[in-house]
Structure formats: C-alpha cells, structure tokens
Amino acid sequence: MFAFLAENLAPIMFLSLIVILLMGYPVAFALAFVGFLFGFVGIEMELLPASLFGAIPDRIFGQMSNETLLAIPFFTFMGLILERSGMAEDLLDTIGQLFGPVRGGLAFAVIFVGAILAATTGVVAASVISMGLISLPIMLRYGYDRRIAAGTIAASGTLAQIIPPSLVLIILADQLGRSVGDMYKGALVPGLLFVAAYAGYIIVMALLNPPSVPALPLEARTLRGWKLVRKAAISLIPPLALIFLVLGTIFIGVATPTEGGAMGATGALVLAALNRRLDLAMMRSALYATAKLSSFVIFILLGARVFSLTFYGVNGHVWVERLMTAIPGGEIGFLIVANLLVFFLAFFLDYFELAFIIIPLLAPVADSLGIDLIWFGVMLAINMQTSFMHPPFGFSLFYLRSVAPARAYRDRVTGETIQPITSGQIYMGALPYLAIQLAMVAIVIMFPGLVTHYKSNAIAVDPSTIELEVPMPGDAGANPFATDGAGAGQVPAVDFGSPTPDFGAPQD
Structure with a gap:
C-alpha cells in the first residue's frame, strides 16, 4: 500500500482536488487544503522534506509583487464605470437605429455593441446584464424569436472573454510566462472572426426564417438623416477613442498593459463625468466590485501556489508530461486532448479556475512539443469561452436569466402582453453560438497564422550580420545564469508560474 501511494501520489492528489471541487467547496480554499493535506x-x-512549506512565503510575496496582475483591477474598474455611465444604452439605441431597416437589425446591434463593450469593459457579466436589460425588451416587443434573442445577447456578452482587454488573457499571459501585449495581438483576429461569425448566423436566420428576426418598424425608427449621423458620432467616437487609448498604446509599445489599464480607468472616469453620471455612489459601487473581483482572483492564485508547490514536489508535472506526451498524434493529438479536457472541465469550473489549475500543467508540455504558447493560450481562451455558454451551468445564461422576464407583462409602448422567456428557450438559443465557439477552436488549430501574426511586428534581423562571441568558463561576461563553467551559454528556462521547488536535496 505504501509503495502504491508513493508512486501514485500525484494522480491521487489531482483526483482529490476534482472531487472536492465537485462537492461545492470554494476553489481557493480547496486548492490550499489539498496542497497542505x-x-x-x-x-x-x-517523500518530501520537512521544510516543504518554507517556500510558501516567497511564493506569496512573488505574486503580490507581480506588476502584470495590476492590470486586472484597472480594467475591471474601467468596465464597471463605463457600464454604469449609460454608454451601453446609448450605443444600443444608436446602432439599433442604424440597422433598423434591416432584418435582424437589433440582433446586429447587440453583436456589434457587445464587441465594443468587450473592447472597453472586458467584463462578461457587465455586458450580458446591460444588453439584457436594454435590448431584450425591445427585441421581444417587435417579435424576435425568443431563442434567437436570448442566445444573441448571451453570446455577444462572452466576446469580452476573447477581445482585448480581456481579463482572462492577462491571467493566461501571466501563467504562460508570455507578454500580455503579444497575447492581446494574437487574440485580436479570432475575436473579430467571432463577431463576423455571430453576424453570419443572424444573416442565415434572416434568409431561412425571416419572421424570427424582423426589421424595426418605421414608427420605431425615430432618428433619420443628419440627426442619426450626429447621434452616431456622439455615441461611437468616445468609446472608440478609449479603445485606441488602451489597446492602441499597448500594441504600438507606448504603454504596458498595466499602464494602459490605468489610462483606461482614467478615460472611463472622464467619459462618465461628461455624461453627467459620475457621482460618489457610482464610485463606491465600482470600487467595491473591483476590490471583490481582484480579491477573488488573488485568493485563487495563492491557493493554486500552495497546490502547485506540493504537486511539483511529488513530481506531478512529470506525471502530466508523460501522460500528455504519450498521446498518439504528436502535437495535434496533444492539442485535441488538451482542448477536450478544458471543454469538459468548463462544465464545472470558470475561466479563472481553469487558468490557475490546468494551464500550469499543460504549458510545459506544450512548450516541450514546440507549440507557440501565445497560439496555445488564445486557443484555450476561446475554449474557456464555452464555459459561459454551457447549458445548464453557463454563467452568461445565469446572468441573462436574472434579467429576462420570468412572467408575462404588459409592454409600456405597445400595450400588448409579452410572454416570459423560459430557461429552456435560453438554453436552446445558446446552442448555435456554442457550436460556433467550438468551430472557432478547430479553425484556430488548423490555421495558427490567425494568432501567430503577432510575430510580424518583431524586428527582422539578418543572421549573417550577427557576430556571436561565446564566453569561456571563467571569462568576464560569462553567462550570469550559469553556476559553473558547464552552464555557460545557457538561457534560463521559461517560468510557467509554478517552478519546481528546490528542497535542498543533499549533493553527492
């Protein structure tokens, strides 16, 4: 029995974590408990030295001094201020008027506003709830199919998961040991493809079933001509300017993601003040929600540090690497199995939990197979997006259910009785968009250039002009990372966030 436990402590530890999570315990405390136990x-x-947990203070200090994670509260605060400033309402009203004469115009407006909100707020809950409160009653008023209306709103909100400045992309970049700016650049094209795919689905429904996505009636189109142009300019220019302020400065290298988040938060405050929506109550609410989300992320991260310390100590990373590299099919086989694993776990875990638990285990294997880690990270971010749309546990579906009418009511404009939206209709409406998300994972696997274009901005260097001088052991200027002559010329390995701890084993 002792020999069996000694050889299989890593898989038993991982399975124990899954069981405890399924029992409903908070993820942060479940991770820490399993790690300590x-x-x-x-x-x-x-099997482990008595000084094992002496490394925990250093790990905690290392996370608390990680400047990359500062971008999370900045972008969260920016999104919450914009969500409360009325920007979403103005955008939906304006773009709805622009697309009013077209079948599915309101659905197009929801998709495009979802993309703009994703590029400014980066918070799924804020996008889904805002559009659910504002656009869902209008779509029901003018006869949209309930499944299409619900699915479009829920799916458009999830664009905040993949379109920069997504919070999950920040976490993935940190866990993969890669630049947040490169992760943003790599995710930009797949995010825009999502917008096109969602709009394409509405076009198909307009052709196959026109009554399900009617055009806005003439009496509802109150803005025309110059008034519509003026309203569109007033509504669109400020958020687009904020997008450039945040993403543009990051992409061109003027600002780091943390600095971009700080500028975005400042810009959101300015826009809210210009809209005369900025007050003490809004500030207090946004700051409280930001502190709550940031604390949630940090506690999960600290729990994951405790778990990974023990897991790596019992050679869990070796067990995972052997397991994943033994999969037939090489690189493609690994990618398929990794994505199936993430898709399955997304039924039970949200994207933060997946990023902190699964990514540190899969990243070293992907790196050893020569897989570009930005490509791998964007691929998994798209896959994690399905966690918001899985019936019956998808968070977007829950957010929409909280604001969708649960009982019949009389519309205040037309006076007609509007029937409620059932949970079954929300789930059925989510399935086509879930299929689009899964198809996008396959497309990114087949066409890595959709992500790896981020490398095109690197400075090209002619190899023939490079002169290399390899320092000899003991020379001045030898590799500072080497501990002796044998290590000269080596480069430090990538830190995936959970390095193998050094337990001070006796030397021969």
Missing part, C-alpha cells in the same frame, strides 16, 4: 502526507511518508 498531501504536503503533510508526503512529509510523513518521507
């Missing part, structure tokens, strides 16, 4: 078990079995 199996750490003490390993110490008692003399």
Whole structure:
C-alpha cells in the first residue's frame, strides 16, 4: 500500500482536488487544503522534506509583487464605470437605429455593441446584464424569436472573454510566462472572426426564417438623416477613442498593459463625468466590485501556489508530461486532448479556475512539443469561452436569466402582453453560438497564422550580420545564469508560474 501511494501520489492528489471541487467547496480554499493535506502526507511518508512549506512565503510575496496582475483591477474598474455611465444604452439605441431597416437589425446591434463593450469593459457579466436589460425588451416587443434573442445577447456578452482587454488573457499571459501585449495581438483576429461569425448566423436566420428576426418598424425608427449621423458620432467616437487609448498604446509599445489599464480607468472616469453620471455612489459601487473581483482572483492564485508547490514536489508535472506526451498524434493529438479536457472541465469550473489549475500543467508540455504558447493560450481562451455558454451551468445564461422576464407583462409602448422567456428557450438559443465557439477552436488549430501574426511586428534581423562571441568558463561576461563553467551559454528556462521547488536535496 505504501509503495502504491508513493508512486501514485500525484494522480491521487489531482483526483482529490476534482472531487472536492465537485462537492461545492470554494476553489481557493480547496486548492490550499489539498496542497497542505498531501504536503503533510508526503512529509510523513518521507517523500518530501520537512521544510516543504518554507517556500510558501516567497511564493506569496512573488505574486503580490507581480506588476502584470495590476492590470486586472484597472480594467475591471474601467468596465464597471463605463457600464454604469449609460454608454451601453446609448450605443444600443444608436446602432439599433442604424440597422433598423434591416432584418435582424437589433440582433446586429447587440453583436456589434457587445464587441465594443468587450473592447472597453472586458467584463462578461457587465455586458450580458446591460444588453439584457436594454435590448431584450425591445427585441421581444417587435417579435424576435425568443431563442434567437436570448442566445444573441448571451453570446455577444462572452466576446469580452476573447477581445482585448480581456481579463482572462492577462491571467493566461501571466501563467504562460508570455507578454500580455503579444497575447492581446494574437487574440485580436479570432475575436473579430467571432463577431463576423455571430453576424453570419443572424444573416442565415434572416434568409431561412425571416419572421424570427424582423426589421424595426418605421414608427420605431425615430432618428433619420443628419440627426442619426450626429447621434452616431456622439455615441461611437468616445468609446472608440478609449479603445485606441488602451489597446492602441499597448500594441504600438507606448504603454504596458498595466499602464494602459490605468489610462483606461482614467478615460472611463472622464467619459462618465461628461455624461453627467459620475457621482460618489457610482464610485463606491465600482470600487467595491473591483476590490471583490481582484480579491477573488488573488485568493485563487495563492491557493493554486500552495497546490502547485506540493504537486511539483511529488513530481506531478512529470506525471502530466508523460501522460500528455504519450498521446498518439504528436502535437495535434496533444492539442485535441488538451482542448477536450478544458471543454469538459468548463462544465464545472470558470475561466479563472481553469487558468490557475490546468494551464500550469499543460504549458510545459506544450512548450516541450514546440507549440507557440501565445497560439496555445488564445486557443484555450476561446475554449474557456464555452464555459459561459454551457447549458445548464453557463454563467452568461445565469446572468441573462436574472434579467429576462420570468412572467408575462404588459409592454409600456405597445400595450400588448409579452410572454416570459423560459430557461429552456435560453438554453436552446445558446446552442448555435456554442457550436460556433467550438468551430472557432478547430479553425484556430488548423490555421495558427490567425494568432501567430503577432510575430510580424518583431524586428527582422539578418543572421549573417550577427557576430556571436561565446564566453569561456571563467571569462568576464560569462553567462550570469550559469553556476559553473558547464552552464555557460545557457538561457534560463521559461517560468510557467509554478517552478519546481528546490528542497535542498543533499549533493553527492
């Protein structure tokens, strides 16, 4: 029995974590509990040194001094201020008027506003709830199919998951040891393809079933001509300017993601003040929600540090690498299995939990197979997007359910009785968009250039002009990372966020 536990402590530890999570315990505390429990078990079995947990303070300090994670509260605060400033309402009203004469015009407006909100707020809940409160009653008023209306709103809100400045892209870049700016550049084209694919679905429905996506009636189109142009300019220019302020400065290298987030938060405050929506109550609410989300992320990250310390100590990373590299099919086989694993776990875990638990295990394997980690990260971000649309646990579906009418009501404009939206209609409406998300994962696997274009901005260097001088052991200027002559010329390995701890094993 002792020998069996000693050889299989890593898989038992991982399975124990899954069981505890399925029992409903908070993820941060479940991670820390499993890490401490199996750490003490390993110490008692003399598989791990008694000084194992002495590394925890350094790990906690390392995370708290990680400047990349500062972008999370900045972008969260920016999104919450914009969500409360009335920007979403103005955008939906204006773009709805622009596309009013077209069948599916309101659905197009929801998709395009979802993309703009994604590029400014980066918060899925804010996008879904805002559009659900504003556009869903209008879509029901003018006869939209309930499944299409619900699915379009829920799916458009999830664009905040993949279109920069997405919070999950920041987390993935940190866990993969890659630049947030490169992750943003790599995710931009797939994010725009999502917008096109969602709009394409509405076009198909307009052709196959026109009554399900009617055009806006003439009496509802109150803005025309110069008034419509003026309203569009007033509504669109400020958020587009904010997008350039945040993403443009990051892409051209003027600002880091953290600095871009700070500028975005400042810009959001300015826009809210210009709209005369900025007050103390809004500030207090936004700051409270930002602190709550940031604390949630940090606690999960610290729990993951405790878990990974023990997991790497019992050679769990070796077990995962052997398991994943043994999959037939090489690189493609690994990508398929990794995406199936993430898709399955997304039924039970949200994207933060997946990023902190699964990514540190898969990233070293992907790197050893020569897979571009930005490509791999964007691919998994698209896959994690499905966690918002999975019936019956998708968070977007829950957000929409919270604002969708649960009982019949009389419309205040037409006076007609509007029937409620059932949970079944919300789930059925989500399925076509879930299929689009899965198809996008396959497209990104087949066409890596959709992501790896981020490399095209790198400075080209002619190899023939490079002169290399390899320092000899003991020379001045030898590799500072080398501990002796044998290590000269080596480059430090990529840190995936959970390095193998050094337990001070005795040297021969």
